[in-house]
Amino acid sequence: MPAPQEFIDYVDKSTGVFIQRLKEAVEIPSVSGDASRRPDVIRMANWINDQLKAVGVTTRLADLGMQEIEGQTLPLPPAVLGRIGNDKNKKTILVYGHFDVQPAFKSDGWDTEPFKLVIDGVTGRLIGRGASDDKGPVLGWINVLQWHHENKKELPVNIVCCFEGMEESGSEGLDELVQRESQPGGWFDGVDAVCISDNYWLNTRTPALTYGLRGLSYYRVTVSGPGRDLHSGVFGRTVFEPMTDLISIMSRLVDNRGNILIPGIQDQCSIADDKEKKIYAGLDYSIHDVEEAAGGNIALSSDKVEVLMGRMRNPSLSLHGIEGAFSGVGAKTVIPAKVSGKFSIRLVPPQTPESVDPLVVEYIEEQFKTLNTKSKLEIECLHGGKPWVTDHNHWNFEAAKRATLAIPDLTREGGSIPVTLTFAESLGVNVLLLPMGRGDDGAHSTNEKIDKTNYIEGTKLLGTYLYEVAA
Numbered sequence: 289m290p291a292p293q294e295f296i297d298y299v300d301k302s303t304g305v306f307i308q309r310l311k312e313a314v315e316i317p318s319v320s321g322d323a324s325r326r327p328d329v330i331r332m333a334n335w336i337n338d339q340l341k342a343v344g345v346t347t348r349l350a351d352l353g354m355q356e357i358e359g360q361t362l363p364l365p366p367a368v369l370g371r372i373g374n375d376k377n378k379k380t381i382l383v384y385g386h387f388d389v390q391p392a393f394k395s396d397g398w399d400t401e402p403f404k405l406v407i408d409g410v411t412g413r414l415i416g417r418g419a420s421d422d423k424g425p426v427l428g429w430i431n432v433l434q435w436h437h438e439n440k441k442e443l444p445v446n447i448v449c450c451f452e453g454m455e456e457s458g459s460e461g462l463d464e465l466v467q468r469e470s471q472p473g474g475w476f477d478g479v480d481a482v483c484i485s486d487n488y489w490l491n492t493r494t495p496a497l498t499y500g501l502r503g504l505s506y507y508r509v510t511v512s513g514p515g516r517d518l519h520s521g522v523f524g525r526t527v528f529e530p531m532t533d534l535i536s537i538m539s540r541l542v543d544n545r546g547n548i549l550i551p552g553i554q555d556q557c558s559i560a561d562d563k564e565k566k567i568y569a570g571l572d573y574s575i576h577d578v579e580e581a582a583g584g585n586i587a588l589s590s591d592k593v594e595v596l597m598g599r600m601r602n603p604s605l606s607l608h609g610i611e612g613a614f615s616g617v618g619a620k621t622v623i624p625a626k627v628s629g630k631f632s633i634r635l636v637p638p639q640t641p642e643s644v645d646p647l648v649v650e651y652i653e654e655q656f657k658t659l660n661t662k663s664k665l666e667i668e669c670l671h672g673g674k675p676w677v678t679d680h681n682h683w684n685f686e687a688a689k690r691a692t693l694a695i696p697d698l699t700r701e702g703g704s705i706p707v708t709l710t711f712a713e714s715l716g717v718n719v720l721l722l723p724m725g726r727g728d729d730g731a732h733s734t735n736e737k738i739d740k741t742n743y744i745e746g747t748k749l750l751g752t753y754l755y756e757v758a759a
């Protein structure tokens with residue numbers, strides 16, 4: 289069922305109040321990765337807690353323990369858990385968001401103070417760190433609850449909230465909390481589906497629903513030989529050089545069209561059928577959008593479906609750098625003694641780091657043997673995360689499709705939001721990613737913004753979604 293018209297009208301009338309709420313939130317510099325800002329992240333948790341209580345939510349600040357950061361032991365900011373409604377005849381939706389932000393300094397290139405919300409009267413942009421990632425969406429839920437609370441309107445579903453303050457720093461402590469609270473009797477017990485609002489539209493025009501994320505496996509390949517850095521005038525063409533061996537190995541991992549050269553990795557993935565290809569063909573996205581986002585005319589293909597599949601549903605291998613190599617200015621004639629190449633593979637279902645790692649290790653060892661070198665080789669898997677894909681025909685997605693006024697883009701993200709998988713696995717329910725912001729919001733970048741229309745219409749969308757879930 290659609291949301292009541294009074295709710296929609298109320299959101300329009302409350303624009304000023306809702307923007308004021310976002311302004312207060314942006315002014316708390318809740319940077320989770322900066323030890324000196326930890327008191328602000330905790331202040332932010334308390335602020336969110338107060339906001340929730342003021343709109344009738346029963347809350348709990350969940351202690352996540354301590355953290356070692358920059359040589360200090362600091363308390364982790366608590367997660368804010370909320371619950372409103374306990375009607376056995378209604379569905380229970382868990383909403384997730386985060387109230388910590390990425391670091392930001394005016395000197396990074398911001399046009400305005402990052403921790404002051406600036407309203408651009410011409411473009412309608414609300415500019416400030418966290419406006420889109422992820423304070424705007426978190427407040428969107430609170431805005432929805434405010435109407436119900438003030439007007440004593442019953443919610444169409446039971447709502448459970450999980451708002452964390454460590455997302456930008458690896459969600460430390462959250463996995464354990466989610467696993468624990470998903471048990472019988474836990475805070476998340478009885479949840480029927482999850483809605484996460486913490487990603488973006490594909491473009492600046494079309495609302496999106498996201499049903500997949502890629503995973504990651506990150507590697508370091510170290511080649512060593514000499515006891516110390518050598519002079520190329522003395523040792524050039526005299527000894528096996530680690531850098532030459534490493535470059536040989538790195539050049540055999542991927543070709544310049546993005547094809548992964550390690551046997552077996554692409555074969556682990558299904559081949560897209562016509563039905564799936566139709567989804568990519570139908571997305572409101574062009575090669576121009578890709579190239580604009582990349583800042584250069586460099587797309588791998590002029591075929592939109594191929595490019596989108598490369599990002600959304602195929603694994604990719606990228607070379608990141610070489611540790612220990614000469615990278616300064618000038619013309620140093622060094623032969624580095626030990627160099628480490630870094631690369632990673634973005635994974636898609638059914639791949640896992642465990643299924644990919646042995647193929648990578650075996651291939652590199654084999655290739656290294658063919659070099660007939662006296663250098664030594666070491667391969668390490670630095671970190672990994674599983675990919676995720678879910679059924680976009682599930683009632684949770686169908687509700688969101690009805691709630692979106694335009695026909696939404698069904699997207700898969702090339703990156704990862706690890707908590708998605710934690711919720712999916714711990715609760716065993718469908719997870720929907722329902723973004724509020726646009727593709728150009730500049731999350732993690734300078735001049736982060738959310739458009740006023742996205743914040744206000746996004747609030748309506750979140751509210752309407754709850755009514756459609758209940759339908």
Ligand SMILES: [Zn+2]
Nearest residue numbers: 421422455486
């Ligand atoms: Zn985020």
